[in-house]
Amino acid sequence: MKTFALLIAQLGASTKTNEKLDALAEYFATAADPDKVWVIALFSGRRPKRVISSAFLQLWCMEAANLPAWLFEECYHTVGDLGETIALLLPPANRERSDTSLSSVISRLMTVEKEEERVKKAFVMDTWMQLDKDERFVFNKLLTGNFRIGVSQKTIVNALAKTIQLEPSVIAHRISGNWDPATTSFETLLSEKSSAADHSKPYPFYLAYAIDGEVSAIGNEEEWQAEWKWDGIRGQLIKRNHEIFVWSRGEELMTEKFPEYHALKNMLPEGLVLDGEIIPSIENKPLPFALLQTRIGRKNVTGKNLREAPIAFFAYDVLEYNGNDFRGQPLSARRVLLEEIVSAVNHPVLIISPVIEFTSWDQLENIRSGSRDMGAEGIMLKRKSSAYQVGRRVGDWWKWKVDPLVIDAVMVYAQKGHGRRSNLYTDYTFAVKDGDRLVSFTKAYSGLTDKEFAQVDAFVKKNSLEKFGPVRTVKPELVFEIAFEGIAASNRHKSGVALRFPRINRWRRDKKPDEINTLEDLKKLLQAYGK
Amino acid sequence: MQLIEFTDKGLYCSAGDFYIDPWAPVDKAVITHAHSDHARPGNAFYLCHTQTAPVLKLRLGDISVQTLEWNEPVYINNVKVSLYPAGHIIGSSQVKVEHNGEIWVVSGDYKIENDGLSGTFEPVRCHTFISESTFGLPVYHWKSQQEIFADIRQWVTGNQRAGKTSVMIAYSLGKAQRVLKCIAEITDRIFVHGAVWNVHQALLAAGRALPAVQRITPETNKSAFKNAVIIAPPSADGTPWMKKFNPYSVGVCSGWMQIRGNMRRRNADAGFALSDHADWEGLLTAVKETGAEKVFVTHGFQSAFSRYLNENGIRSEEVKTAYGGEEEEQEKPSTSKEQEEEIAGGDI
Numbered sequence: 025m026k027t028f029a030l031l032i033a034q035l036g037a038s039t040k041t042n043e044k045l046d047a048l049a050e051y052f053a054t055a056a057d058p059d060k061v062w063v064i065a066l067f068s069g070r071r072p073k074r075v076i077s078s079a080f081l082q083l084w085c086m087e088a089a090n091l092p093a094w095l096f097e098e099c100y101h102t103v104g105d106l107g108e109t110i111a112l113l114l115p116p117a118n119r120e121r122s123d124t125s126l127s128s129v130i131s132r133l134m135t136v137e138k139e140e141e142r143v144k145k146a147f148v149m150d151t152w153m154q155l156d157k158d159e160r161f162v163f164n165k166l167l168t169g170n171f172r173i174g175v176s177q178k179t180i181v182n183a184l185a186k187t188i189q190l191e192p193s194v195i196a197h198r199i200s201g202n203w204d205p206a207t208t209s210f211e212t213l214l215s216e217k218s219s220a221a222d223h224s225k226p227y228p229f230y231l232a233y234a235i236d237g238e239v240s241a242i243g244n245e246e247e248w249q250a251e252w253k254w255d256g257i258r259g260q261l262i263k264r265n266h267e268i269f270v271w272s273r274g275e276e277l278m279t280e281k282f283p284e285y286h287a288l289k290n291m292l293p294e295g296l297v298l299d300g301e302i303i304p305s306i307e308n309k310p311l312p313f314a315l316l317q318t319r320i321g322r323k324n325v326t327g328k329n330l331r332e333a334p335i336a337f338f339a340y341d342v343l344e345y346n347g348n349d350f351r352g353q354p355l356s357a358r359r360v361l362l363e364e365i366v367s368a369v370n371h372p373v374l375i376i377s378p379v380i381e382f383t384s385w386d387q388l389e390n391i392r393s394g395s396r397d398m399g400a401e402g403i404m405l406k407r408k409s410s411a412y413q414v415g416r417r418v419g420d421w422w423k424w425k426v427d428p429l430v431i432d433a434v435m436v437y438a439q440k441g442h443g444r445r446s447n448l449y450t451d452y453t454f455a456v457k458d459g460d461r462l463v464s465f466t467k468a469y470s471g472l473t474d475k476e477f478a479q480v481d482a483f484v485k486k487n488s489l490e491k492f493g494p495v496r497t498v499k500p501e502l503v504f505e506i507a508f509e510g511i512a513a514s515n516r517h518k519s520g521v522a523l524r525f526p527r528i529n530r531w532r533r534d535k536k537p538d539e540i541n542t543l544e545d546l547k548k549l550l551q552a553y554g555k
Numbered sequence: 556m557q558l559i560e561f562t563d564k565g566l567y568c569s570a571g572d573f574y575i576d577p578w579a580p581v582d583k584a585v586i587t588h589a590h591s592d593h594a595r596p597g598n599a600f601y602l603c604h605t606q607t608a609p610v611l612k613l614r615l616g617d618i619s620v621q622t623l624e625w626n627e628p629v630y631i632n633n634v635k636v637s638l639y640p641a642g643h644i645i646g647s648s649q650v651k652v653e654h655n656g657e658i659w660v661v662s663g664d665y666k667i668e669n670d671g672l673s674g675t676f677e678p679v680r681c682h683t684f685i686s687e688s689t690f691g692l693p694v695y696h697w698k699s700q701q702e703i704f705a706d707i708r709q710w711v712t713g714n715q716r717a718g719k720t721s722v723m724i725a726y727s728l729g730k731a732q733r734v735l736k737c738i739a740e741i742t743d744r745i746f747v748h749g750a751v752w753n754v755h756q757a758l759l760a761a762g763r764a765l766p767a768v769q770r771i772t773p774e775t776n777k778s779a780f781k782n783a784v785i786i787a788p789p790s791a792d793g794t795p796w797m798k799k800f801n802p803y804s805v806g807v808c809s810g811w812m813q814i815r816g817n818m819r820r821r822n823a824d825a826g827f828a829l830s831d832h833a834d835w836e837g838l839l840t841a842v843k844e845t846g847a848e849k850v851f852v853t854h855g856f857q858s859a860f861s862r863y864l865n866e867n868g869i870r871s872e873e874v875k876t877a878y879g880g881e882e883e884e885q886e887k888p889s890t891s892k893e894q895e896e897e898i899a900g901g902d903i
């Protein structure tokens with residue numbers, strides 16, 4: 025556990041991808057094979073089954089540390105992480121303790137699964153007393169399930185590629201398949217001998233820049249193809265060697281996360297790569313990104329997920345056909361081919377991203393203003409003669425997003441954040457004016473820099489009027505511009521409106537609280553954009 | 556009437572007509588220590604420990620100040636006032652106030668562990684104890700100074716091996732001197748920020764022995780920093796001023812580094828939970844050793860600490876004060892006046 029705890033500490037402390045990569049590479053170069061297998065498993069979402077509930081862990085910790093429940097809660101609220109809270113509260117470890125390996129701790133954990141509570145408790149308490157603070161933290165993480173350490177699959181893959189002689193894409197493919205860390209050896213998982221061609225390999229994505237200024241500056245209308253800019257995850261759908269692979273733009277293999285795509289396996293032609301958007305959709309209509317988020321980060325997809333957030337693939341482009349690289353062909357030719365492929369497949373999971381017909385920029389600008397109604401973020405413009413290039417390039421592809429809706433509001437409540445921001449007041453509630461009273465209408469999170477958070481936090485601490493549990497009522501003084509993507513009527517909210525993706529756009533230090541928007545202004549937005 | 560009352564100007568002893576660590580200007584102020592939230596400008600008269608005075612003058616300019624040694628009583632309008640070591644920073648003192656057989660002690664800020672610089676915290680028997688609670692939750696449990704020093708030295712050595720400069724972020728008064736003592740044992744190439752330099756000079760002038768340091772100025776040759784150790788206040792962290800140390804690694808020294816989230820938020824490469832305040836156990840020990848019947852809890856986790864005391868048979872109440880401006884009490888690099896001045900050019 026020592027080296028594993030050290031690895032987690034290094035990954036947690038570092039903000040630079042290179043340092044994380046080095047820490048992982050160092051671990052893979054030195055750790056025992058069974059431990060390596062578990063590290064790969066843990067970071068690719070294969071956690072050991074959860075056999076002990078958090079409530080018990082909390083209870084046993086309170087018992088070991090002799091603390092009342094309210095004080096434990098208070099600590100948890102400050103630390104923001106249950107595993108860490110427990111690690112910090114437990115009494116010091118036994119003096120005589122031995123280092124047990126990660127894989128042996130996990131296999132012991134799996135053996136107590138079917139045992140009664142007494143046995144589980146003895147195992148957990150005994151293990152706690154063998155471990156120091158950092159080791160307890162990782163042990164608790166194993167028990168509770170989630171290592172929220174910012175390491176992408178790509179980083180793991182590149183770290184492994186430093187110690188074994190395999191192409192990164194081959195490694196990514198191997199570790200993202202269907203395997204059980206309890207029964208798979210490092211050797212079989214990543215054998216260097218296997219030389220099967222890598223069928224999963226995606227192409228680098230071609231990315232667009234945002235239009236800055238007048239759209240007409242990019243040229244004549246007839247040279248351009250317009251499409252909706254969908255708000256999902258950009259991805260590539262690959263069918264090669266009778267297998268199907270789905271890659272995200274972050275080069276993560278996500279095939280297993282979206283079982284919907286498996287239906288396409290026998291319908292797509294061999295040797296095909298499509299570029300498109302991974303997006304939840306019902307009857308060709310995209311659903312909000314928030315629903316997609318309920319699907320990501322989940323290993324086991326439930327029937328409920330599949331019903332409520334069914335995933336489709338909105339196809340933009342064809343990059344490979346019949347095993348041939350088509351990226352050098354002009355977009356206009358690729359588009360014709362794409363339409364043929366999609367209509368031949370004829371399956372609700374594969375949808376063509378429609379081309380928007382327009383004759384003038386003014387007309388398109390008008391259409392763009394209806395993006396929200398389409399569930400889109402704006403419009404994509406692609407030069408009809410363009411090849412599919414590599415990376416972000418200026419010139420042939422542009423994104424033309426709609427401006428978010430904004431409203432100026434004053435902060436009225438603040439609450440401490442969790443995790444990284446557990447000691448700061450970072451969650452705020454905002455109000456608009458209604459005559460001379462204030463009506464709260466939304467919470468909004470992100471959007472400020474760390475420095476701004478620190479300043480707002482200091483303000484909250486000096487200007488709180490009342491305290492309700494973790495929430496503080498704050499003197500209404502700080503004005504923020506709140507941006508959001510949509511607005512709907514709601515009788516669950518005092519203000520009568522609910523916002524979609526509200527976020528802090530900027531801090532309006534130039535505005536006084538009596539210069540904020542009114543409830544009337546919100547209602548006007550609701551009339552204009554609400555549905 | 557209470558011997559010490561909680562007024563909007565600060566802790567007030569009406570029998571003696573003086574304040575302790577007032578936050579608004581008053582005639583007579585007894586000062587526990589020189590941190591800016593406890594020692595504010597504008598008072599007509601200051602009383603503090605001999606070793607507090609030099610830094611107090613550095614920070615507040617030309618003030619009228621009387622000094623005392625520890626356990627050297629004075630009478631203010633027939634109220635007996637004496638100072639006892641608080642172990643927080645150099646000169647930091649608890650204030651014992653006695654009148655008509657009743658004894659109150661104001662802790663100021665304190666820590667139990669002897670850091671070798673600040674004097675050893677001395678428990679003082681009293682009827683009523685007014686305690687800080689900066690780290691008043693049981694998740695705050697410090698390693699010994701010796702262990703943390705070993706961690707710091709190991710980190711510095713590791714940086715040297717990797718060809719990196721070690722930038723230690725430490726509050727200029729208190730923490731910086733502790734860190735200096737720690738690293739002086741492994742290197743003599745120690746450079747300091749202007750704010751740390753000023754405190755250093757004031758302490759040297761007052762006769763304290765401290766390891767030698769070099770001040771960083773715009774003229775200092777960049778090559779001098781290679782593999783060296785830099786001591787800088789929190790306000791310098793993340794500013795362009797740090798660029799000249801490239802390649803470097805940043806280590807933050809603060810009790811808040813006990814929690815991972817704080818370390819990540821500070822963007823630190825390393826965090827050392829080295830604090831000038833008592834941890835949870837330290838606070839409990841201190842409270843018990845005073846034998847106090849009543850404990851007032853000031854700045855920090857006062858509601859939790861005070862509730863815990865009540866549930867464990869010690870009568871306690873929270874008190875709202877204006878303390879909590881120093882780096883360790885703020886949970887983050889602050890934007891207090893004092894630190895803005897540090898940013899401005901190190902003249903405090």
Ligand SMILES: [Zn+2]
Nearest residue numbers: 590643664881
């Ligand atoms: Zn202090």
Ligand SMILES: [Zn+2]
Nearest residue numbers: 664878879884
């Ligand atoms: Zn203080």
